Amino acid sequence: MIPENVMNEPSWYELSARARINGLLDAGSFNEILGPQDRVMSPHLAFFDLPPAFDDGIIIGRGMIDGRPVAVAAQEGQFMGGTFAEVSGAKLVGLLRAVAKSAGTPQAVSSVFLLLDTGGVRLQEANAGEMAVSETIRAILDVRHKGVPVIALIGGRAGAFGGGGLVTACCSHIVISEQGRISVSGPEVIETNKGVGEFDSKDRALVWRVTGGRSRVLLGGADSYVKGDISSFRKAAAHARNSVPTLSLETLEHEQERLEQRLSAFGDCRDTPEIWTRIGLPNPAGIADLTEDEFIHLLAKEEVRHDAR
């Protein structure tokens, strides 16, 4: 009874981190490392009278996609905002280091998937969280350097903000949905620091126009755009790991050049429709209101592809 264009499959945005992993990997293939029954939890939250989570809000492990071994980490955006913290950070860094170490051995995985869903660093353990972000970045680059692509999947409630935005940008490939958001400073942070005239965090259309999936993919801040259902993410994940360039000095130089060009071309724009006008997209103010199919068609037609990663 539900029309085809209304998503009636399980939605990435709505599902828990655990359910996203189950939908992403081959059925029954997931082997969790340090699962809930191991009770590796935050030692800090009790000081703040806050309940911990059995997995500290991140699930790590190995599994298969289309029969190929992968490593996967998923943040639970609903727990403490999916934040980077001591235990959750150590789990993520540990997974990445193990992947780097096993590269080229029979235990090697073909790629790593980071299901990021985070507002950034957990305030209650901020120092450890900041360390976790930098260690994660270092570990991602090591994994990429060993020739294993690290692919970010962004489409959760919390988006990928703060350190999560930095980590995302260090990945080999970024897959995003319409609901997904990527940025460093979150809308509320900008409003608090610069005033509502600079950025009205309650204007959700504005928030998504600036940080949301459609704008990010049009600007090259993400590489693949998918509909928000879980099987679209699975399809994109299966496809992405085959098409990712390796990390080299040349790749980084291209990326730097691309970002410089972007800044000089659009640095004075106040809002994304101005950018779309400048690059000649049809109906620049109406990008957000296109249907998913119309937008995907536009992406294909305009061949918007700025990414050098």
Place this chain on the structure above:
Amino acid sequence: MTDWIKQKKERARRLKEVVSLVSGKEVQPADVTALLERVICSGDRVCLEGDNQKQADFLAECLTQVDPSQVHDLHIVQSGLVLSEHLDLFRLGIARKLDFSYSGPQSAAIARALDQGKIELGAIHTYIELFARYFVDLTPNVALIAAVSADRKGNLYTGPNTEDTPTIVEATAYKNGIVIAQVNKIVDEVPRIDIPGDQIDFIVQAPKPFYVEPLFTRDPAAVTETQILMAMIALKGIYAEYRPRRLNHGIGFATAAIELLLPTYGEQLGLRGEVATHWALNPHPTLIPAIESGWVQQIHCFGSEVGMDRYMSARPDVYFIGHDGTLRSNRLLCQNAGLYACDMFIGSTLQIDLAGNSSTVTPDRIAGFGGAPNMGADAHGRRHVSEAWLKAGHEAAGSEGPLVRGRKLVVQMVETFGEGMKPAFVEELDSIALARKLGMPLAPVMIFGDDVTHIVTEEGIANLLLCRNADDVEQAIRGVAGYTPVGLARDRAKVEALRARGVIRRPEDLGIDLLQADRNLLAARSIRDLVTWSDGLYAPPSKFRNW
């Protein structure tokens, strides 16, 4: 000799006072306060249009600026007291007495003002009750209203949010009162004439368009599994059972969940075309999937809803649309429709006591009534018959027969615990303590227990029609009150006996598995889905977007 034209003379006197301030009917915004000081006299009854959604906000601001030594002791008679300016009138000593219906965002401020003796309260009314009194003993001397546009003759286009305007103007204009309209724009020709110009004395183009509050938008993303379970219970235990075709829904999340389950779970139950075909209802965005799936034949609206105008204009077979192509709402007529022409009202409340009385008053808030008491009341003047109405009446009487009249189904849906773990079921309504404190002769009750036919919670349905005495009612209510203190204090044996009689029905009695209550059952799980269902015609306000 009796002077029979005192009111007419007084009106002429006041109009003469302001000749220098107006050009034709037009007043400049800067002159409005001076105009108000001359046409309003101390002690006047004033309706400062404050509807459920639409407010004459510019005129309200101007009225707060009049000199209180010149204009004071006004008696404010308006349905919605929702702007801070509305309360400023009392604080500044411009107004003294108040008769109203609904206060929404000002509910805490009103309670404070009453407590401090700043407001002399006449009564809190239901909508049609206050409108009725406009024509009997609360006729306004001056009405300050809001419209979308006016021509220079004063013809008004009130547009989709027509709401209370025709009623206010009718009462004022035909009783020698004075009507002043703020409009968003003065135009050469209005798209349609909602109010004829000869009923309007003055028009002013407001510096800003009047604000409309989106009140009826419920984000499907926020619908919980518990609300879905309750919606399933209601659909199977009440809609499928009584087959109400004509109905009104409240604005809570539980009824939004029902709307979103019609095309899925309702379809599975085979109810399309059998129930919920004709509505007295605000334009709920969550009803879009059911409309698009062919459930709904007709909807008359109390007001409009932000973002719904284009969708409704494109569905004139369903909504009441003027020849100009936009919605015409009318609160008085729709309330009347809800009272007399609907078989069922189903909505939420905050508190229910052991007799089924319900209230939205908390110790520090007076939210008023709005329309729910009329939607949720059996109209004793009703004489036409429907299957649902008769079945309810027969259940209540325990018999059938040529003189057993029907009953409106009045269904309260409440989660046993509300915000902040506040129990919805209580031994005594907070409104009783409030009435005691403020010396009110009648405690504010939203729906009296003798009008309530069913209470639906996540624990099941209590069918009060089948209760035969006060003890039955009390145990039926305790029996669905979950883990609240009222629920825990149930007499388990009596509750089981009521269950055996079908007075209480649990999900499992209805063949509903708790674990079926899944968000994937919703026909739309996000506002974005609603936009897609509407073929892009629904344009939600920015605060509901996540794209």
Place this chain on the structure above:
Amino acid sequence: MEKFTIQAQAKTTLGGKSPHALTGVVASGNLEILFERKEAPLTVTVEVMTASHGYKPVWEAVIKDFVERASPGGMHIAIHDNGARPDTVLLRLMQGARLMETQS
């Protein structure tokens, strides 16, 4: 944080082979429940850690109903609660029991 343990006896042992299962998330108004098959066949142990103080009698009532409805014998159940209402608690407990029965 309030912590307490509630013990109960079930009429039967919960079916299924799954050694453990997790349901729910520690989000506001929600809770996570870890089921582990490690008690004596008819014993049920529920360890509660909750952010809302003073609701132990309500927890006891909810768990009593849950044990009657699902008969989760053999289960060690650990709960991290962030202010979930009783109906949500019961729903998650039922979901957890179902997972233990069906998940391989």
